[in-house]
Amino acid sequence: MKVKVAILGCSGRMGRNLIQAAHEHQSIELVGGSVRESSSFVDFDLGELAGIGAIGIKTSTQLTELTNADVYIDFTSIETTLENVQWCNEHNKALVIGTTGFNDEQVEQIKKAGQTMPVILAPNTSVGVNLMFKLLQVTAKAIGDYTDIEIFEAHHRFKKDAPSGTAVKMGQVIADTLGRDLNKCAVYGREGITEERKQETIGFATVRAGDIVGEHTAFFADLGERLEITHKASSRMTFALGAMRAAFWLSEADAGFYDMQDVLGLKE
Numbered sequence: 001m002k003v004k005v006a007i008l009g010c011s012g013r014m015g016r017n018l019i020q021a022a023h024e025h026q027s028i029e030l031v032g033g034s035v036r037e038s039s040s041f042v043d044f045d046l047g048e049l050a051g052i053g054a055i056g057i058k059t060s061t062q063l064t065e066l067t068n069a070d071v072y073i074d075f076t077s078i079e080t081t082l083e084n085v086q087w088c089n090e091h092n093k094a095l096v097i098g099t100t101g102f103n104d105e106q107v108e109q110i111k112k113a114g115q116t117m118p119v120i121l122a123p124n125t126s127v128g129v130n131l132m133f134k135l136l137q138v139t140a141k142a143i144g145d146y147t148d149i150e151i152f153e154a155h156h157r158f159k160k161d162a163p164s165g166t167a168v169k170m171g172q173v174i175a176d177t178l179g180r181d182l183n184k185c186a187v188y189g190r191e192g193i194t195e196e197r198k199q200e201t202i203g204f205a206t207v208r209a210g211d212i213v214g215e216h217t218a219f220f221a222d223l224g225e226r227l228e229i230t231h232k233a234s235s236r237m238t239f240a241l242g243a244m245r246a247a248f249w250l251s252e253a254d255a256g257f258y259d260m261q262d263v264l265g266l267k268e
């Protein structure tokens, strides 16, 4: 049986890719998508939005018009996603969250909802990126305590948060592996007289330019050599396909707070 999926924020850059991915996925049935009340795409065909031709399903402005989905995929904004978490929790629905930029308190709010609903928080739904998190763990364990660790990320000019949710997650994975507190050891950008690098820090650098879909590199640098672990996304479709994999997995999960490592079976 196919999993019924609705795309929240379906007219956005990711939303349009998610429509296409859901429509083409053999185990998923796309049942609807939401846009803002003020959107110029109200009552618009989802297929037309995604550029794949009409599919006979129209956009909705209210979640109450979308109650026939089993799993909701949300790539909207922080405020909207937090409202959607509450709605899904009240209506016994599963939710895949792709939205990024939540602070610690907001993550706690989503974790709490996970006590009574199945929810995945996935700041990056790409399979390659999530495999990279695993590689970072292995690398940090082997050489992280004596190398300089720096994280670089680049995205398109429209991205609203920095560093990217993925870059922060990379730092978190490394810090957790090394027993460091990321809130204390992170250094965000450098300017002026910065003094020598402190070994225990994890540096973050950000570029925003043009139409870069998403690039992330972790440097593990020693004197004489450095290891770089890099992921480059060339199309948003990679995130959309990963989100479908997450939605399918979540449709069979019990209430809980999950991430892509759970979806991909990468947890030890």
Ligand code: NAD
Binding pocket: 008, 009, 010, 011, 012, 013, 014, 015, 034, 035, 036, 037, 039, 075, 076, 077, 078, 080, 097, 098, 099, 100, 101, 122, 123, 124, 125, 126, 239
């Ligand atoms: P976008 O601005 O193009 O799309 C967001 C869409 O959400 C917009 O169309 C907006 O109108 C819509 N929206 C906002 N509030 C809404 C509401 N109340 N009801 C219905 N629609 C609403 O942005 P984007 O590039 O598609 O990214 C969206 C989010 O996903 C961002 O947080 C981004 O960082 C994140 N993102 C995550 C991944 C991942 O792999 N998890 C990949 C790319 C982007």
